[in-house]
Amino acid sequence: MDTNEISFENLPKAVAYLVNEVAEIKCLVEKGQMSTVLQKRVPINIEEACRIIGKAKPTIYTLVRKRLLPCYKNGKKLYFFEDELLEWISKGKKKTLAEINDEVEATYRTKSKMPKTGGRK
Template sequence: MDSNEISFENLPRAVVHLANEIAEIKFLVERKETTTIPPKRIPIDIEAACELIGKAKPTVYTLVRTRKIPCYKNGKKLYFFEDELLEWISQGKKKTLQEIQSEADANFKKNFRKSNGEFNQNSQR
């Protein structure tokens, strides 16, 4: 309905039209998921990186030179992101004896089934 068509005679139709429009807008707003704003990634310097990972500066420089640690270089300065350093630390996790034992058991069962199936096929020939 155009704004030109609103008159005293068609006022009830205009109100119904506006009510429908408001209901549609309300539906769209309610349906829209809340957007999460990702936190800003603020780079840290080498001193903060050393403190975060618990290593001395020369050790961090060696890790950077051998490309074992994620870093960024702008000019002569090194920059790091905290989340990347924490991910780097978590990738070096050592497995517990229980984890190693459960993996070994799973591999043994899997290989036992395979070899047992091959044995059965060979014995049928």
């Protein structure tokens, strides 16, 4: 539909056209989201896990043995999920000096507002 054709008489036709276009866009977005979710849940082998987290095989085996790294075992093979490895990496974030400073200031502010007790009358 050409945008130059829109007038009061053909307004219902233009609205119907837009409703159809929005429905098609919605279908495309839903399909894109579903494929992304499905791709993340495909198990990967240890070589791919090494590549994702940037560690050598012996290190991966050590982390698995200590139960620090999320994995699955079927027979003698280890399997991993990419989303779980990325989550494991994000849990190990080191705080910046600014974040530590903000926490200290917030703690100091809350403690300074607390009434002082313990003095003798």
